[in-house]
Amino acid sequence: MNDVNAVDDVVRRAQHGDVDAFESLYRTHSAAIFALCRRMVGTDGEALDLVQDIFVRAWERLTTFRGQSSLATWLHRLGVNVVLEQMRSSKRDAARLLEGDDVTFGSRSPAGQIEARIDLDAALVQLPGGARTVFVLHDIEGYSHDEIAQMTGIAPGTARAQLWRARRALMRLLDL
């Protein structure tokens, strides 16, 4: 059995209720899903909670996976939706997601509170939810503005503006 068929077989067994097969899928894909969550929400704790939610949801909906895309792509899209739902459930994040942020962000804190060179993930945490979401979805995960607009409910133009503001903030935070 080649690798593709082996993967298909694991997916098929999981779709038929084999939890051990699903565990195998979890071990293959959980790191990528965690990375997505961690970058979207900014903290390890929240990201780990979301990883659980995403894989529980994936189990519930696995029978809807028809193999038109790769399982990684399917899981990824499901993961984005779960994260966005979680953000919408929080009034604060929902407002940020839908309306954008009027607060100044990405400016350096005084007196060296932020080190001169911080890594990308630490810089991402400094961004407000809406800008971070659009930046992660577009520049890291590769979704188009139209796709982001569809997923988040914001206008494509708003998504573009959020992306530019996020990039500017990151350039300041990363000393570029």
Added chain:
Amino acid sequence: MIDAQSHLTEEERHAHAEGSLPAERVPLIEAHLRECAECAGDVARIRTLMTRIHDSPAPTAAPLDELWPSIRTRIENSKVVPLSPYAIRIEGRRRARGVGAAIMMAAAVVIAAVVWRARATADRVASSASSSETTSLIAVADSAHAYEEQAQTLLNQLELRRSMLRPEAVVAIDHDLRVVDSAIAELKEAIAHDPNNPALRRLLASSYRQKVDVLKRVGNAG
């Protein structure tokens, strides 16, 4: 032509940096960048950011493996039929809605069992369990057995206390137990037709666990 004084727009800078400008616009933008150090420097910084993003390692978390047991538990719990909390019923709140939900969910289990049984009848000859499925089946069967024993113990305790309960509470408890027992009976029948089906086994274990939950609520309500 974009002159050196007017500068590129924010959209043009980002679009050029990420390579999403329409092809016919590119020569104009590049001509401007050759003349304007400010715009050229800015586009270069945006590109540097994008390079850094692509080169940045994905964040990792050590305890990802440790998450699996709780995910597995949640998966198995998601099969549980949520019956109406007895304590709520004792207080007389939301009784009708709770029981209605219980009946609907239990009915869903029964329907699922019937569907599984029909499918099993068609597929019985072809079905065979892999070694991992067999291991899973044994674990789930053990789980069902443990819940069944626990349910019987609690049921015995209930019988001892039955005369001390209010009549309407007894009626409600008996009703919930009948619903769960009906689901269990259907599932046992379906398993008899498809003994290697792990999903059916999990449903059965969940139904027993549901019965245990009902009986525990009775005990906790005192």
